Amino acid sequence: MQHDRGLIAAIGDLARPIAEVVAQDLAAAGGPASSLPAAHAAVDWLLAELRAGDRVRSGSLDALRSEARAAAAAGRPVASVLDPYLSAGWAIWEAAARLPDAAPSLPELGGILLRAGDAAAAAIAAAYADAEAAQAARTASARREFLDELLVARPGDPSLVRLARRAPVYGLAAGVAVRVVLAAADRDLGDDDPAVSRLAAELGPRATIVATDRGRVLAIVRTGVLRDAGIRAALDAALGAGGWAAVAVDVVGGLPGIGAAVAAVHAALGIEVRLGRRGTLDPPEATLLEQAFLADEGLLAGAVAAVLAPLTTTPRTGAELVRTLRVFIETAGNRRETARRLGLAPRTVAYRLRRIEARLETRLTGPGLVRLGAALFARDLLASSADSAPATGPKDRRAVRPRRGPA
Structure with a gap:
């Protein structure tokens, strides 16, 4: 027509x-x-x-x-x-x-x-x-590049001058106090994971950067605008109620201190995950003792073996002796309470404790008992299962797998 x-x-x-x-x-x-x-x-x-x-x-x-x-x-x-x-x-x-x-x-x-x-x-x-x-892809790529550089920068690095010029674009202007939050989920996370986008939406403008680092989700939030309860609620919404472990720390020293803060929370979160903790938001100091024990796992395993081998190698009854010693220490040396918890007669506990002293050639009192408690604590750390941890990102695969202590 x-x-x-x-x-x-x-x-x-x-x-x-x-x-x-x-x-x-x-x-x-x-x-x-x-x-x-x-x-x-x-x-x-x-x-x-x-x-x-x-x-x-x-x-x-x-x-x-x-x-x-x-x-x-x-x-x-x-x-x-x-x-x-x-x-x-x-x-x-x-x-x-x-x-x-x-x-x-x-x-x-x-x-x-x-x-x-x-x-x-x-x-x-x-x-x-x-x-x-x-444009979003270019922005995300630029943010990723900025964050990767920032996380490896330390005070005095020449790159910090250039990073400081770009920082205001990402909400990190000079004088803005920030807090670093690092969380582990039940899986390896990447920047394109929906959970990361959900966390960014939950935190909103209170977070300057939400991204991932080594398979874990990293949020840099403004100090004083979000309490721990708010962070927990956001993590629950994004990662599932109680399906995460997190560590948070205030950054000291402004922009140059962010890299060190992230390194600290990574070290602490590794322990939290290794111990199977979930739904916790702790400062790095909460796991400093465990980090110190695990600084040299080979040395620690050797020390545990040297202290506890006389018990762990006892034929047939080694496991029972170790369990009795553990409960005895947990009850602050109370034999009657030890017997109650183990479901044994007090005389049986007394017999086992005499055997333990004989095998270890030490009295279960004072410094000797404290030393045995430290050895059992270290044994538990070495035996903590890596299966409780979420999958690690590509940068984590170089980590040494945890050794197990003597059975």
């Missing part, structure tokens, strides 16, 4: 007043007061489509895609590009309907306007979304 060329020419003569109507509509809807150039461009594009016929011109959408990409890059909403074309379609239709003898051609005219408008909307929306996605 051929549409009325005369009608299209008559509409073309009204291009300027139609564009003015579109600009007024855009301004009334909250658009910029200077919408006339965009309105003219939209009207001219649609008139060109009317002249071309039933099909959208090949390549005519490229200019619209360029507009959409430019708007995304400038941070303007997609509506700033799309609305002029949608409004122009209605304005052209209304202008055409007022022309004499236009009625027979209006159905065909309306069909062309609808098809052109749909094509414009689809092209603009797709180009804008693609541009936003690309």
Whole structure:
């Protein structure tokens, strides 16, 4: 069906007043007061489509895609590009309907306007979304690069001068006090994990950076704006109630201190996970003793063997003797309570304790008993199962697997 060329020419003569109507509509809807150039461009594009016929011109959408990409890059909403074309379609239709003898051609005219408008909307929306996605990827990549450099920087590193210039972009302006929170989930986490996005949403603007480091989720939050209860609630929402362990510490020394703070929470969290703790938010100091014990696991295993081997190697009854010694220490040397907990007669406990003293060649009192308690504590640390830990990220795979103490 051929549409009325005369009608299209008559509409073309009204291009300027139609564009003015579109600009007024855009301004009334909250658009910029200077919408006339965009309105003219939209009207001219649609008139060109009317002249071309039933099909959208090949390549005519490229200019619209360029507009959409430019708007995304400038941070303007997609509506700033799309609305002029949608409004122009209605304005052209209304202008055409007022022309004499236009009625027979209006159905065909309306069909062309609808098809052109749909094509414009689809092209603009797709180009804008693609541009936003690309920009987000570039932003995420830049943030990842900044964070990776920051985590290895230490006071005095030349890179800190450059990092300090970029830091305000990520909410780390000079003088902003921050706290580092590191959490382990039941799986290895990457930056694209939905749980990381959920945590970022839960923390909101109170967190300057939410990302991952070595398979664990790292949040840098502003000090004083979020209490421990709020952090726990956010972790529960993102990682599952009680399905996480976390360590948090206030950063000392501003930007240069962040790398050291993250290293400290990694060391502490490794112990928390190793011990199977869940739903805990502790400071690094909570595991300093365990970290000291495990600083040299080989040496610790040798020490445990040297102290406890006379018991652990006892034929048939070694495990019972170790268990009796453990409960005896836990009850502060109370033989009656030891018997009650073990479900044994007091005389049986007394017999076992005499055997323990004979095997170890030491009295179960004073410093000797304290030393045995330390050996059992170390044995438990060495035997703590790595199976309770979430999967480690690629950077963690170099870690030495925990050795087990003597059985």
